[in-house]
Amino acid sequence: MKLQTLKIPITLLLIMILCSTTNGYNILGLFTIPIASHYYFAETLLKNLASKGHNVTVVSYFPQKTPLENFTDISIKGPDMKNFIDLSIFEPKHFHSSLEEFHRIQDWGLKDCEAAFQSDAIAKILTMKHEFDVILVEEFNNDCILAITHLLDAPVVSLSSCWLMPWLYDRMQTPYFVSFWPPNNCGTGEKMNFLERVKCFLYHHYSIFWFQTVTKFKTNTIVRKYLGDSIPDVDEIARKRTVLMLINQHFSLTGVKAYAPTVIEVGGLQIEQAKTLNPKMKQILDASKNGVIYVNWGSMVRKSSIPASKREELVKAFGRLKQTVIWKWENETLPNQPKNVHIMKWTQQREILSHPNVKVFMSHGGLLGTSEATYYGVPIIATPIFGDQFLNSKTLAERGMGLTLLFDDLTEENIYNSIQTALKSEFQQ
Structure with a gap:
């Protein structure tokens, strides 16, 4: 949309x-x-x-x-x-x-x-x-x-x-x-x-x-x-x-x-014309003919503090996908990392969201990422952590712009099914 x-x-x-x-x-x-x-x-x-x-x-x-x-x-x-x-x-x-x-x-x-x-x-x-x-x-x-x-x-x-x-x-x-x-x-x-x-x-x-x-x-x-x-x-x-x-x-x-x-x-004030992607990221995105799931839970939360059990549920769900997964992750390694998952300490978020192969944005529900994904027509699966993220996430779901997947509900099946729902045509229009 x-x-x-x-x-x-x-x-x-x-x-x-x-x-x-x-x-x-x-x-x-x-x-x-x-x-x-x-x-x-x-x-x-x-x-x-x-x-x-x-x-x-x-x-x-x-x-x-x-x-x-x-x-x-x-x-x-x-x-x-x-x-x-x-x-x-x-x-x-x-x-x-x-x-x-x-x-x-x-x-x-x-x-x-x-x-x-x-x-x-x-x-x-x-x-x-x-x-x-x-x-x-x-x-x-x-x-x-x-x-x-x-x-x-x-x-x-x-x-x-x-x-x-x-x-x-x-x-x-x-x-x-x-x-x-x-x-x-x-x-x-x-x-x-x-x-x-x-x-x-x-x-x-x-x-x-x-x-x-x-x-x-x-x-x-x-x-x-x-x-x-x-x-x-x-x-x-x-x-x-x-x-x-x-x-x-x-x-x-x-x-x-x-x-x-x-x-x-002035929602979307920060959105400027997308810059050139770095060569490595461009190669990954261009080669992902089945689409890309982009995962970024913001700059404040330390991703490595995700409990091991939740991390494993995410990893198992991502491994079942035919899409490529790009995950902003501040560590050098990810235990049991599937072949289709790329981890990066820093990503060009606006440029990634603007790429036509990006099909779903898994976010924490922050307003900057929400407005950027909406501007580029990328449906959002929001997992709010604190503050206004719960309101943002539920507002998105109420307007048909995305889904809310609570942190407590992060299981392999819930993650996989949420992604499949976001990939449906009604969300991709």
């Missing part, structure tokens, strides 16, 4: 910024979350701004490998969260898993806040002599970096790499109906039964209460420790400075929703 509508105009304001080449703006990007997928969502926009003649300065954990014109990287030194998460911390799933994950994400946000202010990158930004016309940030699990926008006295364009966090709807004066819009970490799809609606109602209001009290208090404490007691409340800064919110959603995937004019859907 080809969906070529994911690339959309972002509003007249951004068009004016992007297209202005006579008077380049000074643009600052503050992306202090050490998660690759969160940064990559914004990276395409930042690089395109630089290519249009604007002076772009970016603080992040992910500097460009090759210097770009008009693009200045200020790198935060420290480990990013690639292959960071052990699957065991998300097992077993139970009714209150969503709350455990919420608190884990809040703790990560506070640690990221402390790490950012301890880095030389923030000090360097504050000592720069030129003024910034606009600041781009991600509003996710913590607001601490917004304190910098107060000191620099510049308007903020915020990005959200996932569904909006519950407290951002009120901040952006956007209506929210929890009875049929499940919160991003609630673990349900849009078609909820009564108990799921109750669970999401409680989760939504609890998470807002916690963020606006406990998280905000701890965040203000960290901010004032480094920047002084005169810094206003971070929530007040966010409400005053944020003039536009760009969100990684698109109605074709996430349904039609009523947003304020300052909230714009």
Whole structure:
């Protein structure tokens, strides 16, 4: 199912910024979350701004490998969260898993806040002599970096790499109906039964209460420790400075929703024209006349932490296929690796998904991969691990764009049968 509508105009304001080449703006990007997928969502926009003649300065954990014109990287030194998460911390799933994950994400946000202010990158930004016309940030699990926008006295364009966090709807004066819009970490799809609606109602209001009290208090404490007691409340800064919110959603995937004019859907923003495949990968894809199953569960989860029993079920199921399997796997070896399975530490995901021989994408349900696979018309078998991945996966299934195969259900037969279902003509149209 080809969906070529994911690339959309972002509003007249951004068009004016992007297209202005006579008077380049000074643009600052503050992306202090050490998660690759969160940064990559914004990276395409930042690089395109630089290519249009604007002076772009970016603080992040992910500097460009090759210097770009008009693009200045200020790198935060420290480990990013690639292959960071052990699957065991998300097992077993139970009714209150969503709350455990919420608190884990809040703790990560506070640690990221402390790490950012301890880095030389923030000090360097504050000592720069030129003024910034606009600041781009991600509003996710913590607001601490917004304190910098107060000191620099510049308007903020915020990005959200996932569904909006519950407290951002009120901040952006956007209506929210929890009875049929499940919160991003609630673990349900849009078609909820009564108990799921109750669970999401409680989760939504609890998470807002916690963020606006406990998280905000701890965040203000960290901010004032480094920047002084005169810094206003971070929530007040966010409400005053944020003039536009760009969100990684698109109605074709996430349904039609009523947003304020300052909230714009830009799902698929990161999708650029596919680059040339490396020769080895191109040879594998071109030679796979029966098709390719591409397996990638994202950058955060350490694949080697998959229990041996689950790994063996995957290996046995893949070995029964006539299709070629390309599996992003960070280890050098895979026990009992079938002949039709190729393991690679790094893959050109967008380029692989764009190849006509790729028939199925086995994913963790992250939004970047989901939007890319949808754009190229590749059905998805999603095995969500945590966070909004459950909502993304169930939304895909509800719209006929893929299947959900839960981690607990990873058996040889379930894996094999799910692949055979995804290969059927109704999914391949």
